[in-house]
Amino acid sequence: MKFVLTGGGTAGHINPALALAEILQECDHEVFFAGTPQGVEARLVGQTDIPFVAFEASGFDRERPHTLVTSSLKILRSARKAKAWMCEVRPDAVVGFGGYVSIPVGMAAEQLNVPVVVHEQNSVMGMANKFLGKKAAAVALTYEVAGKDIADASKLIVTGNPVRSSVLSATREQGREMLGIPQDATMLLVFGGSLGARHINAAISSLKKQLLAIDGLYVVHITGPKEYEATCAELALTDEEASRWTVMPYQDRMAETLRAADCTISRAGATSLAEISALGLPALLVPFPYAAEDHQTTNARAYVERGAAEMMADSELDSEEFANKVLALVTDADLRNRMRAAAATFETENAAAKLADVVVDAAMRGALR
Incomplete structure (x- = not known):
């Protein structure tokens, strides 16, 4: 199977993604990473053998309303590019770990009917994960309380936060x-x-x-x-x-x-x-x-x-x-x-394996649709 992992902004989003990648690669799955060109993800993923693809994304400043327009346009452009790229890669599932870049990548996956799984590391769900979590096939949590913003509780599963080997x-x-x-x-x-x-x-x-x-x-x-x-x-x-x-x-x-x-x-x-x-x-x-x-x-x-x-x-x-x-x-x-x-x-030492099970299950269910 092929999986696209995406996230950015902080190492807190990237390290659990890389922990998941290790498990998926051990099981002979193919893994790609989508992030921003200048973010910490570019450096951290660049230290591994995971192919990295860059898409522009940024947030907005509430004190400068015009940035909502510019950031939205940037996300829409990146979603189109991500969709074209995924048509070539043909992933079985996309996994979002938070950060603005996961929004266009997740949107592209939804448009192609590729299952999306979201992982939230903190006890309060971030904006990107809230957005993608509404339509996601599964929402993996570190803390059960973080799932309060997801209407469909059947999608929630507590896996813990993956730690690198x-x-x-x-x-x-x-x-x-x-x-x-x-x-x-x-x-x-x-x-x-x-x-x-x-x-x-x-x-x-x-x-x-x-x-x-x-x-x-x-x-x-x-x-x-x-x-x-x-x-x-x-x-x-x-x-x-x-x-x-x-x-x-x-x-x-x-x-x-x-x-x-x-x-x-x-x-x-x-x-x-x-x-x-x-x-x-x-x-x-x-x-x-x-x-x-x-x-x-x-x-x-x-x-x-x-x-x-x-x-x-x-x-x-x-x-x-x-x-x-x-x-x-x-x-x-x-x-x-x-x-x-x-x-x-x-049982945090088992979190990466638990998350991998969720991701593979979502991909298999997606293949049967």
Whole structure:
């Protein structure tokens, strides 16, 4: 079978698509990716062997009404081009992961009676997925609550958010060796997503003395490129302190880094949570307060309610409660064990295979129409 995957805008849309692609290719299916020429998808898919086809797409600015017209025209032009391309490729199904580019690709598929499957990574469905979900053959969800905007509940299925095999195959030993951390030490990983998080950096830096007073604790602190110098200045680590507190602006090898960690302080983006749950990594989550419809808080709440993580509002990072939660996370092994067991109930490591089943089923049903 042939499948077209589409999505763009953020790595959070692309990584689960690539995880699905790995499963489909393992089953000898042919996979194509449709994205924008300048988006992050062009770079990430370009690192794989998946053929990439570019179509222009953009959103609109509510404060500039004329952009609704220009963006709509761009989408319609791309839909025509995508339709012509699909007539050549003849896919059995199209899978949309969100982002504006999935709209013209999905529209083209509908016009050709090619089944469309939508996957939503967050607890609040994005605009593109809402649009395509109305006519989609199936709507796959990470969180059940995200399906509230789909009228036909029979199309909904909770698969979880797929995680790439590189994350699942990395080992603790590889990560510890890469980072220079003893195998028997306790490692706290601090990161705020690809761009970092100023408030998390400042709050954890203020706990330097208390954290380094804990025997055998190592901290790996990924600040984000823009926050690196300011965080280094705030920490002012001595050579001795720096031997146990590693600060870096970014980390390309997050799979090994996550595997090496015993616990983490993190934002609650879809990809971060998928990887955290797939690896059973105990976490203190700090949702980004300005996410659309506060979806990171809703994302995090699902993990807190299951017992797989704890959560603190960004506005509470300077509180004594935050300090107490951090210290408990790094010192209480029983707490971490309970979180690991709870995280395993999400079965995120099987999400890519579950989604692949949904996609193949939709294609087979489409072939019988």
